Amino acid sequence: MVVAASTQRTLGLAIVSVLFGGWLIYVLVANLRSGHPPGSEIETAPNRRPYFDDDQLEGPRLDRMLSWGLISLAFIAVFLPIYWLREPGRQKNAIVGFRQRAAKRGAELFQSASAPVPPGHLSFGCADCHGNKGQGGVTNFTLTDPKDPTKVRIVQWQVPALNTVLLRFTEDPKMCNDPLQAGPQCEVTQIITYGRPGTPMPPWGVNGGGPMNDQQISDLVAFIRTIKIGSKQAKADDAKLGATDGHALFDAFCARCHTKGWSYRASYAEPGAVDGGGAFGPNLTDGDEIRQFSDPSKQVLFITTGSDYQKLYGARGIGSGRMPGFGGMLSAAQIKAIVDYERSL
Numbered sequence: 450m451v452v453a454a455s456t457q458r459t460l461g462l463a464i465v466s467v468l469f470g471g472w473l474i475y476v477l478v479a480n481l482r483s484g485h486p487p488g489s490e491i492e493t494a495p496n497r498r499p500y501f502d503d504d505q506l507e508g509p510r511l512d513r514m515l516s517w518g519l520i521s522l523a524f525i526a527v528f529l530p531i532y533w534l535r536e537p538g539r540q541k542n543a544i545v546g547f548r549q550r551a552a553k554r555g556a557e558l559f560q561s562a563s564a565p566v567p568p569g570h571l572s573f574g575c576a577d578c579h580g581n582k583g584q585g586g587v588t589n590f591t592l593t594d595p596k597d598p599t600k601v602r603i604v605q606w607q608v609p610a611l612n613t614v615l616l617r618f619t620e621d622p623k624m625c626n627d628p629l630q631a632g633p634q635c636e637v638t639q640i641i642t643y644g645r646p647g648t649p650m651p652p653w654g655v656n657g658g659g660p661m662n663d664q665q666i667s668d669l670v671a672f673i674r675t676i677k678i679g680s681k682q683a684k685a686d687d688a689k690l691g692a693t694d695g696h697a698l699f700d701a702f703c704a705r706c707h708t709k710g711w712s713y714r715a716s717y718a719e720p721g722a723v724d725g726g727g728a729f730g731p732n733l734t735d736g737d738e739i740r741q742f743s744d745p746s747k748q749v750l751f752i753t754t755g756s757d758y759q760k761l762y763g764a765r766g767i768g769s770g771r772m773p774g775f776g777g778m779l780s781a782a783q784i785k786a787i788v789d790y791e792r793s794l
């Protein structure tokens with residue numbers, strides 16, 4: 450039967466018939482019971498009945514209305530200021546709550562792909578490569594020989610830490626939390642959206658060809674904010690490497706982008722790889738940096754703050770936002786040692 454095609458419809462029809470039947474009965478009973486013969490409403494209609502007289506209206510009735518007015522005024526006088534005092538705090542808490550909920554969703558997306566999640570939820574396994582707390586790790590990756598695609602090699606690729614990534618890259622929560630405003634200045638958002646082609650880091654955003662929408666990416670960044678370690682602690686951790694050996698410091702923080710094959714060289718040495726010879730980041734050798742930064746202090750500043758999207762650096766560099774800044778995790782002396790080393794390449 451078409452009319453009772455679904456349970457909801459059957460139920461709905463039953464409720465409507467019960468209501469309609471009840472209404473009919475009510476009208477009938479009310480008419481029979483009223484005791485007034487038909488036509489008597491001319492006399493008994495409410496607008497025909499006499500109202501209160503003047504004494505009644507201007508005396509107790511008026512007093513009652515005025516008292517109620519006074520009570521409501523007192524109520525507004527007390528509660529409006531209380532509401533007004535609480536409002537800024539309420540708005541702040543709303544923002545904090547909003548971020549906390551975003552970070553919670555981000556934590557779920559971040560965790561291992563094999564972690565249990567409620568039905569309908571997803572986890573994308575960032576933790577499988579970047580570590581449970583974003584401390585970094587290692588993952589297998591298949592390299593293909595550009596000259597002979599049938600030749601493949603499995604290497605172990607070092608995965609960078611994410612608990613310090615917001616010390617290196619710019620990410621303004623005000624702007625970058627809002628998917629509509631998040632542009633290339635939102636550097637971590639960009640990396641997650643487009644990935645790092647040619648490395649194990651895949652694109653995750655729909656714009657990069659991945660599975661995640663803008664909201665999920667912004668939730669992930671909100672989560673990464675919660676695992677971020679402070680600048681002080683990061684500097685204390687990195688102080689173990691000393692502040693004099695520029696070469697060692699370069700290897701620890703820069704070579705993964707500026708030296709070909711650095712991230713997997715423990716498992717496979719790229720033939721002809723040169724320290725600082727260029728890979729994802731440009732070639733820094735043959736006096737290149739002396740030409741780009743005639744003043745070494747400008748180079749120190751660049752390494753400290755990193756590059757910004759479409760901003761000039763050095764003599765003719767234009768930033769893409771992909772060169773991280775290290776001022777949040779390395780000391781001034783360490784950066785100076787790295788710059789001295791780079792200028793010797």
Ligand code: HEC
Binds near residue numbers: 575576578609645
């Ligand atoms: C299969 C392993 C793998 C997975 C899964 C993965 N990443 Fe990555 N990720 C990498 C590697 C490797 C790099 C560094 C690539 C390079 O050498 O430039 C990286 C780089 C990054 C960076 C830049 C860090 C920096 O300092 O250069 C961010 C941010 C990042 N990943 C976030 C994520 C997020 C968020 C997820 C989950 C949605 C994720 N990654 C999942 C392997 C992975």
Ligand code: HEC
Binds near residue numbers: 704706772787791
């Ligand atoms: C995540 C990858 C990455 C890491 C890590 C990295 N760089 Fe870079 N670097 C780049 C990219 C990409 C550029 C090109 C500028 C741009 O795209 O904004 C660059 C540019 C530079 C330049 C300017 C080169 C030129 O001649 O134009 C210098 C100098 C430099 N990096 C030094 C360093 C030092 C020193 C470190 C370590 C403390 C480091 N980089 C770590 C990616 C990286």
